[in-house]
Amino acid sequence: MKKYNIITYGCQMNEHDSENIAGMLDSMNYIYTDNPLEADLVVMNTCSIREHADKRFFGMLGQFKNIKKNNRDFILCICGCMPQQDRIVEEIKNSFSWVDIIFGTHTIGEFPNLLKKRLETGKKQISIVGDSSKICTFENTRRLFKHKALVNITYGCNNFCTYCIVPYTRGREKSRSLDDVVREIKSLSEDGVIEVTLLGQNVNSFKDINGNDFSDLIREVNKIDRIKRIRFMTSHPKDISDNLIECYRDCEKLCKHIHLPVQSGNNEILRRMNRHYDVDRYKEIILKLRKVCPDIAISTDIIVGFPGESDDEFKDTLDLIKEVQFDSAFTFIYSPRPGTPAADFDNQIPDKIKHERFDRLTEIVNESSLRKNKMLENKIVPVLVDGKSKRNNKMWTGRSEDFKLINFFSKRENLTGEIVPVLIDEAKTFSLDGREDIS
Numbered sequence: 001m002k003k004y005n006i007i008t009y010g011c012q013m014n015e016h017d018s019e020n021i022a023g024m025l026d027s028m029n030y031i032y033t034d035n036p037l038e039a040d041l042v043v044m045n046t047c048s049i050r051e052h053a054d055k056r057f058f059g060m061l062g063q064f065k066n067i068k069k070n071n072r073d074f075i076l077c078i079c080g081c082m083p084q085q086d087r088i089v090e091e092i093k094n095s096f097s098w099v100d101i102i103f104g105t106h107t108i109g110e111f112p113n114l115l116k117k118r119l120e121t122g123k124k125q126i127s128i129v130g131d132s133s134k135i136c137t138f139e140n141t142r143r144l145f146k147h148k149a150l151v152n153i154t155y156g157c158n159n160f161c162t163y164c165i166v167p168y169t170r171g172r173e174k175s176r177s178l179d180d181v182v183r184e185i186k187s188l189s190e191d192g193v194i195e196v197t198l199l200g201q202n203v204n205s206f207k208d209i210n211g212n213d214f215s216d217l218i219r220e221v222n223k224i225d226r227i228k229r230i231r232f233m234t235s236h237p238k239d240i241s242d243n244l245i246e247c248y249r250d251c252e253k254l255c256k257h258i259h260l261p262v263q264s265g266n267n268e269i270l271r272r273m274n275r276h277y278d279v280d281r282y283k284e285i286i287l288k289l290r291k292v293c294p295d296i297a298i299s300t301d302i303i304v305g306f307p308g309e310s311d312d313e314f315k316d317t318l319d320l321i322k323e324v325q326f327d328s329a330f331t332f333i334y335s336p337r338p339g340t341p342a343a344d345f346d347n348q349i350p351d352k353i354k355h356e357r358f359d360r361l362t363e364i365v366n367e368s369s370l371r372k373n374k375m376l377e378n379k380i381v382p383v384l385v386d387g388k389s390k391r392n393n394k395m396w397t398g399r400s401e402d403f404k405l406i407n408f409f410s411k412r413e414n415l416t417g418e419i420v421p422v423l424i425d426e427a428k429t430f431s432l433d434g435r436e437d438i439s
């Protein structure tokens with residue numbers, strides 16, 4: 001039997017695409033291996049958001065040249081956001097002859113046929129331009145975990161933040177129908193899934209053909225018996241409705257956590273980022289969320305060094321972090337993505353300043369995370385166990401409802417997929433340690 005491996009970069013949308021691609025390969029009788037070097041077929045599922053992504057990607061591509069030289073039957077496939085850009089496809093075609101199959105984010109469903117054609121003809125197969133208005137769902141998915149699942153509810157994005165390449169690579173936003181999503185989650189629950197993460201670039205702008213919005217969807221998923229936890233990723237502040245906020249009061253399965261990217265604490269920067277909210281509106285949302293759900297955990301994304309960002313404008317971001325007291329934040333140094341408006345803005349910030357600001361930002365974010373985590377010391381928190389900890393295999397690891405990473409000791413075995421009460425002994429910046437509470 002032939003073996004395959006998938007290398008996944010980027011966001012949870014890509015992770016879920018990889019699960020679907022794995023499902024296709026499983027049903028074609030390929031066997032998964034976690035070692036790409038012993039695989040007969042490798043899929044590289046790419047991301048184009050990060051700085052130097054192209055360089056890293058092409059470096060990795062180069063490493064497969066020798067494998068191909070030694071094994072003419074080895075198949076290398078490229079998919080994800082990178083091939084959505086013509087210049088990348090041209091470069092692969094011109095300089096990386098050992099790539100066999102290239103497909104895009106809208107043509108994932110074509111992958112089995114592309115593979116069959118490649119095997120039959122020996123010729124390179126490329127299919128990037130699919131029908132971006134069509135929503136593809138897949139029957140076979142190889143989930144990373146038996147007890148939890150990622151479920152796409154929207155695809156693409158209409159927001160055109162000036163720094164972001166996603167609307168150009170993933171296309172315009174489309175929502176699945178509420179009934180379709182609920183049907184999928186019911187079927188997952190029958191297969192042992194107890195936690196679902198509703199996925200999209202901007203989940204809270206979900207609107208299906210029957211007029212159902214995101215809060216309607218959460219309320220329906222909340223009714224599914226065996227589902228115990230509902231999460232979503234990612235939301236946009238401009239689309240947070242009061243109806244959604246009320247779900248935190250009414251839906252007991254909705255986890256007490258929201259990832260709400262603020263990006264900057266300065267209104268002028270937010271305007272130039274094309275974010276469609278200002279700092280006061282962001283703070284108003286946080287107040288409302290905390291009113292209906294006082295212990296909600298709030299995480300965010302922040303970009304430093306956006307073109308033209310003055311020191312005072314950067315300080316506004318620091319002030320906002322101190323005021324909101326985030327539980328955690330993904331912090332990014334702005335890097336121009338070719339093809340986005342901000343890449344052509346004047347006043348790009350020198351690297352040295354960007355890095356200095358990043359260090360100051362990280363320090364304040366980390367202080368805030370630690371302070372928040374400390375509040376859980378000596379408390380008992382329910383943890384959905386993902387498996388043994390990679391850091392210490394005598395410990396188990398999982399997530400609390402508020403998405404904290406918890407490592408803990410237990411005298412019991414086989415805890416994966418269980419919700420276990422954990423007494424927190426020690427809070428750190430990025431995780432918490434504890435032990436199973438057996439009182």
Ligand code: SF4
Pocket residue numbers: 157158159160161164165166167201202236
């Ligand atoms: S909301 Fe903005 S940052 Fe998020 S995917 Fe859409 S364009 Fe990119």
